[in-house]
Amino acid sequence: MNKNDFPKDFLWGVATSAAQIEGAWNEDGKGLEIWDVFSRIPGKIANNDRPDVACDYYHKYPEQLELIKSLGFNCHRFSFSWARIMPEGAGRVNQKGLDYYRRMIDKMLELGITPNATLYHWDLPYELECRGGFLDRDIVKWFGDYAELMFETFKDEIPLWVTFNEPIATYVGYGLGVFAPGRKGEKFGRQANHNLLLAHGEGVRRFRKVFGEKKPFDLSHANIGIVVDVWHHHPARKDDPGDIRIAELENEKTYRSYMSPVFKGFYREPLLQFMRDTGSMPEIRPGDMESIAEPLDFFGLNCYNRVVDSSDPKAVKDEIEHRGGNFMDNGAEYYPKAIYDALANVRENFIGDLPVIITENGTYSAAEDAVTGPDGKPAIPDPMRVRYFEGFISWLKKAMDEGANVKGYTAWSILDNYEWTAGYTMHFGIARLEPDGSYIVKDSGKWFRDLLKSDNT
Ligand code: FCB
Numbered sequence: 001m002n003k004n005d006f007p008k009d010f011l012w013g014v015a016t017s018a019a020q021i022e023g024a025w026n027e028d029g030k031g032l033e034i035w036d037v038f039s040r041i042p043g044k045i046a047n048n049d050r051p052d053v054a055c056d057y058y059h060k061y062p063e064q065l066e067l068i069k070s071l072g073f074n075c076h077r078f079s080f081s082w083a084r085i086m087p088e089g090a091g092r093v094n095q096k097g098l099d100y101y102r103r104m105i106d107k108m109l110e111l112g113i114t115p116n117a118t119l120y121h122w123d124l125p126y127e128l129e130c131r132g133g134f135l136d137r138d139i140v141k142w143f144g145d146y147a148e149l150m151f152e153t154f155k156d157e158i159p160l161w162v163t164f165n166e167p168i169a170t171y172v173g174y175g176l177g178v179f180a181p182g183r184k185g186e187k188f189g190r191q192a193n194h195n196l197l198l199a200h201g202e203g204v205r206r207f208r209k210v211f212g213e214k215k216p217f218d219l220s221h222a223n224i225g226i227v228v229d230v231w232h233h234h235p236a237r238k239d240d241p242g243d244i245r246i247a248e249l250e251n252e253k254t255y256r257s258y259m260s261p262v263f264k265g266f267y268r269e270p271l272l273q274f275m276r277d278t279g280s281m282p283e284i285r286p287g288d289m290e291s292i293a294e295p296l297d298f299f300g301l302n303c304y305n306r307v308v309d310s311s312d313p314k315a316v317k318d319e320i321e322h323r324g325g326n327f328m329d330n331g332a333e334y335y336p337k338a339i340y341d342a343l344a345n346v347r348e349n350f351i352g353d354l355p356v357i358i359t360e361n362g363t364y365s366a367a368e369d370a371v372t373g374p375d376g377k378p379a380i381p382d383p384m385r386v387r388y389f390e391g392f393i394s395w396l397k398k399a400m401d402e403g404a405n406v407k408g409y410t411a412w413s414i415l416d417n418y419e420w421t422a423g424y425t426m427h428f429g430i431a432r433l434e435p436d437g438s439y440i441v442k443d444s445g446k447w448f449r450d451l452l453k454s455d456n457t
Pocket of ligand 1: 420
């Protein structure tokens with residue numbers, strides 16, 4: 001398999017997000033965002049790790065973009081830090097923040113890398129959280145104003161825009177209390193999600209205001225989408241009503257709770273029933289569902305794995321082994337068909353033939369040892385990650401051969417980075433930044449370099 005097995009104009013990218021890589025948490029006028037604050041509460045994050053420096057991309061973006069280029073990628077998915085641009089989240093604009101993104105995007109364009117920009121990747125300005133955050137319907141206007149500013153500022157440079165990355169993170173932050181901002185209550189989670197979806201719709205309307213009416217997907221102009229992670233839940237025992245019930249409810253509470261309103265314009269009955277039963281029904285005003293379901297230009301699919309559910313943990317293990325599946329070194333199931341299944345699922349149930357970009361795919365390990373490679377240079381063997389990418393990209397190809405309308409693939413991530421509550425303990429990079437400032441390309445990074453070699457015939 002090599003890149004010639006894919007369409008000529010296929011986008012091959014790596015993904016990152018501002019809070020996970022930029023560092024420079026208090027430089028050049030940046031305001032606080034919720035992870036700056038949350039990570040300072042003892043016990044919330046592994047090792048109490050903080051995103052203060054991360055990969056120092058804020059300063060090192062030129063060399064890190066060169067690294068991306070050197071591996072053969074032609075696309076970079078990144079996110080804007082809202083608090084770097086609007087330190088209070090609303091009102092005042094920090095010109096230095098905009099200047100930084102201008103320099104960074106110019107560098108990307110100079111290298112021939114297509115920018116794929118996400119407006120919101122989990123890092124709400126802390127000042128907005130103090131005003132109620134996603135629980136306040138004003139988030140719709142706050143986000144809309146910020147989004148419009150970004151569309152106007154980078155009108156001519158960015159062909160791919162995403163409103164929100166993985167709305168479920170907001171549920172985890174307001175419903176479960178596990179992510180920033182750390183509020184806990186099913187009703188908070190559901191209300192935050194509903195307001196987020198309204199903000200998404202507003203973002204799309206501002207986009208059309210700036211760029212004009214919807215056109216078919218094409219990189220010669222700006223396109224807008226949303227990113228949802230599909231972790232489809234399967235019952236371990238196909239005929240066990242209990243297992244089926246668990247898996248189905250999870251599917252309703254997770255990806256379907258976003259896909260259905262965004263692409264179909266309604267919440268599905270099982271979710272409504274769950275919200276009624278748990279007293280967590282959000283305030284839904286007349287016209288809300290229409291506002292959420294603004295037509296999009298593409299869908300961003302994040303796919304990492306499937307989930308097998310059962311009331312009996314042994315049944316989960318049996319199902320995985322019985323299906324010829326197995327476990328990776330990190331204990332997760334190796335199930336590369338997840339990407340094929342997810343593409344079929346969204347196509348059939350939600351998006352039809354709308355173009356798709358795989359916006360994230362990857363796997364993690366604990367700390368990896370560097371060894372001396374055959375060329376005498378430091379190397380990091382990561383066979384598990386190589387196998388993972390090989391498997392997922394083969395299944396992606398099969399889906400595309402069978403008609404899936406996929407325009408690009410994006411690996412998570414270029415470097416080991418700040419993995420939210422796991423801090424720096426979960427490693428997703430295909431390369432690593434060393435304490436001395438050098439970079440080691442892992443075997444998985446070399447695997448991509450081979451896949452993407454320009455002289456592949
Ligand atoms: C995704 C997130 C991304 C990163 C990867 C590992 O769910 O969008 O920020 O944490 O998982």
